[in-house]
Amino acid sequence: MSEEQIKSLEADFDARIARDEKIEPKDWMPEKYRKTHIRQISQHAHSEIVGMLPEGNWITRAPSLRRKVALLAKVQDEAGHGLYLYSACETLGVSRDELYEQLHSGKAKYSSIFNYPTLTWADMGAIGWLVDGAAIINQVPLCSTSFGPYARAMVRVCKEESFHQRQGFEIMYKLCNGTPEQKEMAQDALNRWWWPSLMMLGPTDAESVHTEQSMKWKLKRKTNDELRQQFIDQTVPQADILGLKIPDTDLKWNEETGHYNFGEIQWDEFWQVVKGHGPCNKERLNARKGAWEKGAWVRDAAMAYAEKQSNKKIEKVV
Amino acid sequence: MKNENLYNYILGIADNNLILGQRLGELCGHGPSLETDIACTNISLDLLGQVRSYYQYASKLKGDNVTEDSIAFLRKEKEYVNVLLVEQPNTDFAYTIVRQFLFDIYNNLFLEELQKSHDITLVAIAKKSIKEVSYHRRFSSDWVKRLGDGTKESNLKVQEAVDNLWTYTDELFHLTDADKAMVKEGIGVDVTVLKSKYYKIVNTLLTEANIVIPDSKWFQKGGKEGIHTEHMGYLLNDMQFMQRTYPNMEW
Ligand SMILES: [Fe+2]
Ligand SMILES: [Fe+2]
Numbered sequence: 148m149s150e151e152q153i154k155s156l157e158a159d160f161d162a163r164i165a166r167d168e169k170i171e172p173k174d175w176m177p178e179k180y181r182k183t184h185i186r187q188i189s190q191h192a193h194s195e196i197v198g199m200l201p202e203g204n205w206i207t208r209a210p211s212l213r214r215k216v217a218l219l220a221k222v223q224d225e226a227g228h229g230l231y232l233y234s235a236c237e238t239l240g241v242s243r244d245e246l247y248e249q250l251h252s253g254k255a256k257y258s259s260i261f262n263y264p265t266l267t268w269a270d271m272g273a274i275g276w277l278v279d280g281a282a283i284i285n286q287v288p289l290c291s292t293s294f295g296p297y298a299r300a301m302v303r304v305c306k307e308e309s310f311h312q313r314q315g316f317e318i319m320y321k322l323c324n325g326t327p328e329q330k331e332m333a334q335d336a337l338n339r340w341w342w343p344s345l346m347m348l349g350p351t352d353a354e355s356v357h358t359e360q361s362m363k364w365k366l367k368r369k370t371n372d373e374l375r376q377q378f379i380d381q382t383v384p385q386a387d388i389l390g391l392k393i394p395d396t397d398l399k400w401n402e403e404t405g406h407y408n409f410g411e412i413q414w415d416e417f418w419q420v421v422k423g424h425g426p427c428n429k430e431r432l433n434a435r436k437g438a439w440e441k442g443a444w445v446r447d448a449a450m451a452y453a454e455k456q457s458n459k460k461i462e463k464v465v
Numbered sequence: 466m467k468n469e470n471l472y473n474y475i476l477g478i479a480d481n482n483l484i485l486g487q488r489l490g491e492l493c494g495h496g497p498s499l500e501t502d503i504a505c506t507n508i509s510l511d512l513l514g515q516v517r518s519y520y521q522y523a524s525k526l527k528g529d530n531v532t533e534d535s536i537a538f539l540r541k542e543k544e545y546v547n548v549l550l551v552e553q554p555n556t557d558f559a560y561t562i563v564r565q566f567l568f569d570i571y572n573n574l575f576l577e578e579l580q581k582s583h584d585i586t587l588v589a590i591a592k593k594s595i596k597e598v599s600y601h602r603r604f605s606s607d608w609v610k611r612l613g614d615g616t617k618e619s620n621l622k623v624q625e626a627v628d629n630l631w632t633y634t635d636e637l638f639h640l641t642d643a644d645k646a647m648v649k650e651g652i653g654v655d656v657t658v659l660k661s662k663y664y665k666i667v668n669t670l671l672t673e674a675n676i677v678i679p680d681s682k683w684f685q686k687g688g689k690e691g692i693h694t695e696h697m698g699y700l701l702n703d704m705q706f707m708q709r710t711y712p713n714m715e716w
């Protein structure tokens with residue numbers, strides 16, 4: 148293809164996105180678009196499945212049958228999200244095995260929030276309330292992103308995430324209306340999860356590398372800082388309902404801006420975790436790698452069996 | 466209590482589901498593939514859903530302050546009456562699948578009969594459960610075939626799991642005193658009658674999967690009388706952790 152032809156294809160492509168048309172896997176797309184989407188969607192998929200681990204940690208210890216069932220169902224939803232997202236990613240010409248390989252080798256990233264430990268039952272509440280809450284803020288705009296399979300996956304995912312968020316809030320609510328010990332457990336969880344949740348919305352705009360291109364492709368509609376502000380404005384009144392104190396002495400309603408002012412985020416901690424040195428990075432990655440390696444013989448057997456079965460069918464035909 | 470036998474009979478059914486559901490819950494997030502992970506979690510969810518129906522019924526019979534959760538979480542090890550099979554650990558995926566298979570075949574046969582009970586609540590629970598359990602049976606049977614007839618390695622692993630879990634199968638067909646009393650009243654299932662059918666189905670499928678049927682005649686028992694294997698204490702330790710550490714609270 149001549150440079151001119153490519154230019155004209157690119158112009159058409161940009162115009163389609165500007166008109167809010169969906170790009171489908173078989174459509175022509177710039178290589179950079181494909182690569183960026185593989186990176187972002189797979190990162191999202193990895194976050195879903197690594198995200199199963201911190202909450203999975205409490206399934207066997209859930210305090211009631213109702214909670215156990217709800218937690219199992221939630222973690223299973225996350226597996227389902229991983230599945231849709233890997234499938235969306237595969238339409239761009241990359242296999243799930245390759246994507247796993249990137250996760251296991253540390254080449255691909257996943258959301259840093261899952262590198263924090265879940266220490267008490269209240270963490271199940273805090274994660275649902277804050278982490279799923281922040282995820283929704285990140286993801287709702289993606290329901291109308293330009294790449295069709297991703298947008299459709301996100302519609303489904305967002306519905307379930309808002310259910311998770313309500314469930315998390317409800318766990319917190321119960322604790323906050325329980326014994327002093329339960330309320331203290333809830334406060335402790337908020338203290339530990341608040342700042343990492345704010346960091347989850349990504350580095351501050353000045354440090355964010357991909358924003359401009361992502362805006363054009365509708366992978367992003369608002370900047371990280373705008374999303375963070377939205378999250379804070381939405382969450383502070385919820386903490387008030389719970390009677391919990393947000394661990395930020397600078398947090399204050401600003402009449403002029405109509406937003407909350409908040410304290411400085413410890414970005415050093417964020418980068419430390421992103422670079423692989425958070426409290427549970429090793430545990431999370433080892434758990435994923437371990438499951439994959441221990442499951443190799445199972446996957447091999449399933450493949451061998453399927454092959455034998457299809458050979459049997461062929462033999463029958465001839 | 467007037468319905469002591471019925472109460473104990475219900476626990477005899479539901480404790481199996483609880484303990485197996487708990488075991489499967491340990492695997493969530495650690496399966497060999499996303500698809501198997503989701504499927505095992507599904508089975509766990511079904512079993513625990515059934516447990517809730519049974520325990521809610523049992524708690525009504527018991528009255529006082531008994532709830533589904535006090536039954537699930539606040540008994541001593543000796544008061545759990547599940548079969549030894551379901552408390553066996555997730556040694557590897559072969560053990561998980563074979564344990565499931567050996568239980569599902571039984572459970573399916575059992576629920577077919579329970580649908581004929583004179584107790585309408587049990588009939589209702591059985592009718593709802595059997596739809597789920599027939600799916601479990603299909604899932605575990607398919608995987609036994611897949612692994613048994615997959616690779617040399619997978620065949621050996623399934624064979625090992627069958628060899629080691631076989632000893633826990635006979636107990637499925639024992640009758641406790643509560644069972645006997647309930648059979649007499651037309652409420653309970655006479656599981657002794659299911660035994661030959663069970664082994665016929667299991668043996669046929671294992672043979673199809675290239676697995677040698679163990680010829681051992683030595684079987685373990687005790688779970689139904691509250692005498693468990695060493696694994697049980699650790700399982701309960703985890704499961705009861707919150708209720709024991711923070712007594713008398715609601716969650
Ligand atoms: Fe999710
Ligand atoms: Fe998500």
Ligand SMILES: [Fe+2]
Pocket residue numbers: 225279307308311
């Ligand atoms: Fe979620």
